[in-house]
Amino acid sequence: MSALLEIHGLGKRFGGLAANRNISFDVNEGEVVGLIGPNGAGKTTLFNCISGFFPPSSGSVRFAGQDITGWPADRVLHAGLARTFQVVRTFPDMSVRDNVIVGAFARTRRLAEARTIADELLAVTGLEYLAAAMGNSLTIAEKKRLEITRALATQPRLLMLDEAMAGLNPLERAQAVELLRTIRGRNVTIVLVEHVMEVLMPISDQVVVLDSGAKIAEGPPATIVNDPAVIAAYLGGKYRPRLEATDS
Numbered sequence: 001m002s003a004l005l006e007i008h009g010l011g012k013r014f015g016g017l018a019a020n021r022n023i024s025f026d027v028n029e030g031e032v033v034g035l036i037g038p039n040g041a042g043k044t045t046l047f048n049c050i051s052g053f054f055p056p057s058s059g060s061v062r063f064a065g066q067d068i069t070g071w072p073a074d075r076v077l078h079a080g081l082a083r084t085f086q087v088v089r090t091f092p093d094m095s096v097r098d099n100v101i102v103g104a105f106a107r108t109r110r111l112a113e114a115r116t117i118a119d120e121l122l123a124v125t126g127l128e129y130l131a132a133a134m135g136n137s138l139t140i141a142e143k144k145r146l147e148i149t150r151a152l153a154t155q156p157r158l159l160m161l162d163e164a165m166a167g168l169n170p171l172e173r174a175q176a177v178e179l180l181r182t183i184r185g186r187n188v189t190i191v192l193v194e195h196v197m198e199v200l201m202p203i204s205d206q207v208v209v210l211d212s213g214a215k216i217a218e219g220p221p222a223t224i225v226n227d228p229a230v231i232a233a234y235l236g237g238k239y240r241p242r243l244e245a246t247d248s
């Protein structure tokens with residue numbers, strides 16, 4: 001069986017800058033794949049290339065057995081691949097419920113059906129109590145949760161989350177991890193970009209590491225945290241001791 005997402009030789013240039021260089025990896029259905037690397041490594045660029053926000057300069061993207069390379073974002077979304085944004089994109093002057101209904105419109109044109117989908121997902125992500133609140137009245141944690149809810153309302157097979165936990169306090173982060181486990185339990189495959197290793201490592205089945213636009217390592221978390229190249233490029237001594245401490 002082939003993987004749900006297959007990235008092959010993907011490259012992206014911005015003028016003289018190679019933001020992504022010859023990146024290849026697979027994401028199997030049902031997995032959580034963590035994508036890590038220092039600031040500017042090319043993680044968001046890779047998300048943008050995969051999800052159709054701009055076309056890659058080279059290489060290919062296959063999703064659910066189809067070559068989706070260069071497809072526009074809305075077509076990728078309809079194929080079942082949704083993503084969230086590093087900088088949240090909540091519609092400020094719409095209610096939380098309407099924000100989610102916008103996502104559901106990717107699946108149905110009928111308002112009643114879109115409402116049903118939205119209400120079900122607001123219950124799943126624990127935002128029901130804010131359904132009537134306006135987008136601009138939410139805290140950052142609530143906005144991030146709303147983005148995830150809206151992405152889920154498109155009923156994706158693959159959800160790509162770009163720093164869904166940045167700026168959250170420890171309690172909010174724990175709640176976000178709980179939400180990721182719930183999403184995975186609904187058979188949604190997840191690709192996760194996150195700088196908080198204590199969050200990313202325990203939940204990831206596989207980790208892909210980027211540095212200066214290229215993949216420098218790939219493997220299960222336990223291998224990645226001990227990989228000298230990854231430690232040199234990103235982890236330093238900083239995360240390893242804490243991870244080992246939580247493992248025991």
Ligand SMILES: Nc1ncnc2c1ncn2[C@@H]1O[C@H](COP(=O)(O)OP(=O)(O)OP(=O)(O)O)[C@@H](O)[C@H]1O
Nearest residue numbers: 014017019037038039040041042043044045046086
């Ligand atoms: N639209 C763009 N035009 C020109 N350069 C860009 C564009 N988007 C990203 N870049 C550059 O590509 C490189 C990779 O950026 P990218 O945002 O993908 O990194 P990242 O790994 O997501 O970093 P961070 O962890 O800070 O979010 C950076 O040098 C960035 O300045």
Ligand SMILES: [Mg+2]
Nearest residue numbers: 043044045086
């Ligand atoms: Mg980024």
